[in-house]
Amino acid sequence: MKIVLSEPLLALVNNYVKALRFTLFWLKENVPNPEEKGVFSKVHEGLYEK
Secondary structure (H helix, E strand, C coil): CCCCCCHHHHHHHHHHHHHHHHHHHHHHHHCCCCCCCCHHHHHHHHHHHC
């Protein structure tokens, strides 16, 4: 199976990378200990409350 690069696919990947960077930045700023339990729920709350 061969995937052809197209503008919509590149835009999707670009938006995905931006979202990952935002999430990592948010984690760094708002979660004091990323190893603790419940970090994913905190990320979910933070992303969807704003």
